[in-house]
Structures are given as C-alpha cells and as structure tokens.
Amino acid sequence: MSVAKTESVAEIKARNKELINEVLKVYPEKTAKRRAKHLNVAEAGKSDCGVKSNIKSIPGVMTIRGCAYAGSKGVVWGPIKDMIHISHGPVGCGQYSWASRRNYYIGTTGIDTFVTMQFTSDFQEKDIVFGGDKKLAKIMDEIQELFPLNNGITVQSECPIGLIGDDIEAVSKVKSKEFGGKTIVPVRCEGFRGVSQSLGHHIANDAVRDFVFDKLDPNKPALFESTPYDVAIIGDYNIGGDAWSSRILLEEMGLRVIAQWSGDGSLAELENTPKAKLNVLHCYRSMNYISRHMEEKFGIPWCEYNFFGPSKIAESLRKIASFFDDNIKEGAERVIAKYQPLMEAVIAKFRPRLEGKTVMLYVGGLRPRHVIGAYEDLGMEVVGTGYEFAHNDDYQRTAQHYVKDGTLIYDDVTGYEFEKFVEKVQPDLVGSGIKEKYVFQKMGVPFRQMHSWDYSGPYHGYDGFAIFARDMDMAINAPVWKMAKAPWKQDKLEKLIAAE
C-alpha cells in the first residue's frame, strides 16, 4: 500500500505539513488554532517533536484519551495482585476496566489474589446525597470478613468522590488502625482531575510514596538478605507476560529482581523496593515519579531501558550492566550471545516479509517511541507516531533517540485527524487501540492493538520479540486484505484507471 517509498525526505515533510493544514480546515477557528499546536513534522536535530502536550482535550472532537482513574486503577494499582482495589463510586468505571488490561499474574483469584475481580461501592443516589464514607467503612469490614487473606486495600476514587466532599483519607486511616496497621491506601484519582490518564499515574505514584513507603516499619524483619545485584523492574504491567519475559533476562545476566511494578506485583514487592541497588524503568511516563522519589529518598539510581526488539534489548542490557561490576557486564554479553541465534532466525524468517513496510502508531505511555526499534529490526519504518498522554519529556526522548526526520507527529490525536492521516499516508500497518482497530481494518489497513498486544504477547524481551515479529507478519500478510474489494468492483476501478 505504501506510497511514501519513492519520496525524498523533503517531499515527505512537505506532504505531511500540507496534510496537517488540510485536517485543520475542518475545525472551527478557535479549535483549529488549538489543535495546530499538537500536530507537526519531526525535524532532525531538534530537541523535541515541536508539539505541545499534556494539555486539556478539546470538547467534542473524539479524543482517544481516558482519565485519571484509568491511570491509577487501570494502570498503576490494579495489577498489585494481593491487594483489593475498590472502584469507589458508581458501577461503570470498575465494570468497563474489569480484567480488560491483561495484567498476567499467578495466584488463587478470590482467595489470595484479586486482579481480575471488580470490587465496587456501586454508588446509589443516597450515597451522593448523604456521602459515601460510612458505606466505604462498611465495605472495608466486609472485605476483611470475606477475603481474610488480602494484604491491603486501595480506594480508587471515581468522579463523584471529590465532588461530594467525602473524606476517604479519614476512613482509610481509621480502618487501617482498626485492622492492626493494615495497608489501606486512599487514592484521589477522580476522573475529572488532570487532562488524561497521566495525572492518575502521578497521583497513584504519590499514594505509594505516602501510604506504603512512608508507613514502612523500620523494625520489621527483612524478607530476604540483600545482595549487590538486587534490582526492581519499574513500569512493566506484565501485559501478556511482558514483565516475565523481561525478568528472565535480568536474572540470566546475574541480577536478582526483588520487585515488579506493578504487573504480577505484590504489596511485599513494593515494600522491598527501597532495598534495590538499581531501579530499571520501562514505562517512564507512568512511573518516573516514584523512581525519582526513591532516588532522592533512598539514593537508588534509576535507569530507563527498552526491551522491544534485539537492538534495543542489547543496548539496554549493556546500559543496565554498566551500573554493576564485571560479573554482570559479562552476564549481559552472555545473555546477548545466548539469544543471538534465536534473533537471527526470527529476523531471517520475518524480515524478508516485512522489509520496507511502513507503520503509523498512536498509543500511550512509552510505546509510541519504544517499539520503533523493534520495527526497524524487522526492516520496517515508522512514518507517523503520537501519544495519548505524553509530556514534553516524552517528545524530547522521541525526537532525540527514536523518530526519523520527517515523521508525522500527532499529540492527543482526534478520531477525525487519525483517520485522515492514515487515509493519506497509507501505511502498511497501524498500531493503536481497540477503539481505533476496526476503523482502520474497515479501510483495509492491517492493524495491531498496541495496548493489549491484540490478546497476544508478551512482546518484551527476546522471547517476546519472536511473537512480535510473527504478529506483525500475520497482520500485514494476512490474505484477508486482498479480499476487501469485491472483484467486480476492482475490475471497474482498474478499467477506470486504464481508461485514464
């Protein structure tokens, strides 16, 4: 499908700029002016992507973004498996986010593990009118009775909580005391706070700081003896097992992973983390806050890494190893060498089928930049990318380390813009979310969900890259895309072209 291949960079830039101007025409003047700041063309050598970000979405445009609750309950806290997360407010938020993020875990669900359950205070009109604090207290009692093996509770606030003036902090404090110092975490992640999921991540990070770290009992005996090689995985949600296929590499190089944040994570692991010698941070956007805090408070350095595709994995393993002694540095080389044959076999098999194919991305967190290297390992090119809820530091990282000159950049893209961009750029693959998937497939454009891995994965690590490569091939080279046009309609089209 690609039309971009033969164009020069200058031509691509001109086309992309024209495309941006074209989509802006649909908006009322005020909106066009605001949207113009979020769309641009990447320029080589610039320190960022030349777009504004982390600004309120415009009403009525069909933003793809979610809310602070989604960032806290859906992303950061939800995967902590041995705690019960109450969706506090009306029934919907918890219902729509129930088990939909594929945070894999091991545990007996409903007994000592609770990730794929929906606990809600199911607010009724009387709770809005009279307040929900008494109900919340009672909910905590009932949780203690019915789920005696839970290791803690979080209160994930939905919109009404902050509007009706409930004091979830007070309820949590009283109940924590009553239950002998149990970890109970009130989280002020009401959906109307901030402009996207992003503030929810930040609020959730702060809640870990205030209600887990700050409450640590210094006299509590350690679960394990520390070693010089203890690290924590921060910002991996174990979607389809991502954190597992990452952990195995860190352990194979000689490190010891003492905590996972937060995919397949537990309260004990959160509490362990201040003992780490290094925090390795995958999703910078959602967990940089707590990493910075641990650096300041406990002196733990942190290091961003990227486990998508062999080039970035090798680079990352060496970067992580650089914080340690020669044992670990040798370990990193050993791991890279061990998986070399697998990577060569994967690339030999799939690269010929994918070489030169173009991709447009629109995702959250880290993926709009992090997966670019993996595509490039397969000979593919990312020609457009954008974030749902990035800040400028994400666009800086994107510009400085990932995108090519001339890449189309779209921040908080609207449904209309994304559709038009794809229509004009005609990539061979679009990677985005469930809300976008079927729009593009109808258009005959191959698509992969890059939030849930389209129910596949893991995509992290060497084992994950094999799956990633297979999935991209499967999407692009599926026979179905040749069938979108009915043959009799195709003939007509070809005749028309021939006649011209």
Place this chain on the structure above:
Amino acid sequence: MTQNADHVLDHFDLFRGPEYQEMLANKRKMFENQRDPAEVERIREWAKTEEYKELNFSREALTINPAKACQPLGAVFVAVGFEKTIPFVHGSQGCVAYYRSHFSRHFKEPTSCVSSSMTEDAAVFGGLNNMIDGLANTYNMYKPAMIAVSTTCMAEVIGDDLNAFIKTSKEKGSVPDDFNVTFAHTPAFVGSHITGYDNAMKGVISHFWDGKAGTVEKLERVPNNSINFLGGFDGYVVGNIREIKRIFETMGVEYTILGDQSDVWDTPTDGEYRMYDGGTTLEQAANAVHAKATISMQEYCTEKTLALVKDHGQEVAAFNHPISVKATDAFIMKIAEIAGVEIPEALARERGRLVDAIADSSAHIHGKKFAIYGDPDLCYGLAEFLLELGAEPTTVLSTNGGKAWEKKMQALFDSSPFGKNCKVYPQKDLWHLRSLLFTDPVDFLIGNTYGKYLDRDTGTPLIRIGFPIFDRHHKHRYPVWGYQGGMNVLVTILDKIFDTIDNTTNIAAKTDYSFDIIR
C-alpha cells in the same frame, strides 16, 4: 530456551517452560511474602461452604463482580441506532473511552462517541462552555444529522442542566437552531445501562414528538396502522433486528424499528470506513408518533419510554426477551392482532421446525439444572425457554433486576412443575452466584463472558449468552429472537451439553465406554 522462530510459542505455552516455571516459583517464594499454601487451601475450601454463603449474602455495602453497567452506556447504545447520529456524553472524557472500548470488544466494530471533556475547572464553574465548544466541534467535524446528549455522573453531581445548556449553545451558534440535539439525564448512580437505554430512548422520542424542547409545535397524532418496535439494550442487536424485520415483512406489517443498530455495528470491510450506517431515520422517528402501537421486547428497558408512548394514545405491549415457543407465539400473535393480519403459514412452519428440534433434543436437556444471570428481561426469556425444554432454571440472578421483576420471575416458576425448586435473586452479584454454585450446584451456567471465572472456580460449564461476550466472536450476528432465535439458543445450549459429555467420557479404557458416536 523454549522460544522458537519456526514455531513461535504464545503466552499459554511459553510460560509453562521449565525456565519460566522455576523463575515464577522463586519470585513467589522469595519476594511476594506468600501466604502459607495450606492456609490458602483452607480459605478456598471455606469459601465453598454454607457458612461463607451466609456471610456473603449478609453483605450490605460491597458489590463484587456485578452483572450491570452504568446508565450512559445504554444512552450511547440508543444514539447509534439513529441515522447519522453521534452520541455526545457530557462530563468526564474517560467514561467515553470506556463505552467505546466496551462496545468494540463485544461487537468487534468501531463505536463513535464524543465527550465534552470536562475537567476540574468545569467541576467548579459547570460545563456550559464545554457543551458550547463541544457541540460546535462535533457538528463541524463529524457532520452528523443529529447529536444525542447524555450525561456522566460528574455532570449530574454538579447539576448541569442539559436543556438549558443546549439552548444556550444554539444561541451561541454551536449548531443551527433547527438542528436536532436530543438529550437525556443519565446519572450512573441510578439504575443501570438498561435505565440509560430507557431514558435516552424517551429523550429521542419526546424530542421529535413533543415539539423539540419547546422550539416547534408538538406533533399531532394521526393514527395509522404501523407498529413501532423497541428492542431494548441487546447484545444480539445485529442478528435480532434483522430477524425482527424479516418477521414483520413476512407478516406484511408496516413497522418502524426505533433505534436500529444492526447496520452501524455490522459494516463491511471493503476499503471504506462508515462512521454512520443505517439506523432509524429522523423522519421515521418523528412519524412513529402516528403508529397504532409500540411493542417492546424488553419490559424493564422501556418502562418510561412506553409510558410516554402510551400518553400519546398508542397501544403498548411489553415482552420479556421472548425466546421460548410460547413467548414468540405471544409476540407474533400480538403483532397480528394489532395489525389485523393473518399469521402467514411460513411462520407456522418456522414454529413447527423449532418444536421439531425441541422434540429431537429435549431428552438431553430435560431435568438438567441451570443457573442464569444477566439483564432482567434476558433472564426471564431464558428461564421461560428452559422450562419449556423440561429443564430447571434453578438459580436466576440479576444485578439490575428489581422487586417487580422478582415477583414476575416467581410467578413464572409457579406456573410450571419444573419451576418448583427454582429461586430468583434480584440485586445480587456474581460473587453471590459463586457461593450459590457451590452450595446449590447446577449442571450448567448461562451468562456473559465474566461467567468464565465462575466456570473456572466452580466447575460449572458456562454457556455464553448475554452481554458482553468478549471472548467468543460473532455471536451477536445470530438472532436469539423469533423461532429462528429460539433455534439458535437451543443449539448453543445443546453444543455445550454434548461437549461436556464428551469431555467427561474421553479417558481411554476408563470412561470412554460412554464416548458415543451417536447422541
């Protein structure tokens, strides 16, 4: 290393490899502060007991795994059933992301919907500006024929007045004065998605019939012989509406489907993305006032809507998600009665084929015990069908079923010898059901995708009928209404029964004497 380029292992095989198993066991042992496995086992067993059930049923505040969603979801469902209509949900934007995802995961189709993206400042000052800008943007970008406004709980808590806001927006030129903007207040803390359906449908109908919020004359009803049809919130809407149209056409009855989502949630992949497709035209929606009667397939989805219709002088009739032969008979006879037509022989033949199928297969269903959960009308329709098959709908549970529904279910049980040991559970959730499946076991469970957790924990095979169905594909394309729909439900139930028999009789030299080739 287990991964392999020639035969790429997916998550379900990959993590079963010895390296991963060892790694995960170590993680659990060393770092998770794992509970004593004996204690986990003790609690797991305790959670199966009568004692635990009593504790569970004494819950007053906590809801666990409910089988219901919130009002605006139902409003979005209604909106996309009208010609070139975009749902506009006034309030926080995250809600809209959730509704769109939820529908797309079920139908495997795009769902367009916009939000007024209210944030903290709107919480303080109200969302009027969001409405003014939002309507203008939506109108310009997506060129709708109608915008259907509903609310999230945020807008409801701060008390935004949709009628006034829409008026002001029109005055400010967001959309032309005569542009159709319907509205419904849909607070998430009242009722459920079926209440939202009712409110939104009522909003659309009263907009067209009652003078478009005071801007034009009310419509004068000039009765004709047409029948309006309301499906209610329905996960099978694509297959069902098409089947209902076929039935109306077979009977030669004039009809209007009020809210027809069957095209927009079933567009072709042919190179073109259709944001809008099909739907009830706005003209049809207005002209529906003249109909002789309005029929609802789901009583508890349409209580307010039918009251409004009745006030306009129409005859109304409500069914409870008819699936059984008897229920479909009543539905067809009602249409014939209203329209004054004879029921065509073709439908009698269809009916006979369903009865034939039941006669062929009922021996495999007769006497089997079922637990059912879902929306109140669906539960009723399924229970009615099971009774007809000689099965026992032992446990019928609905999180959003109320007192009236409870009474009606009980009356249904009382009407059949197979209903003798059956119990109805209104306002209960799937954690209650989990207890019941342990203390009062049944042979099969009927419910939506979330029922798979109950299947896993209690070993009760799940028959997937309901909404949402995320983990099986294309079920929404097949009707569950009409005699053909009854046939589909019958086959769905039978398939699971036969699979279950096969799966429990397939150990060689041990149980496979019953591994029969003919059943």
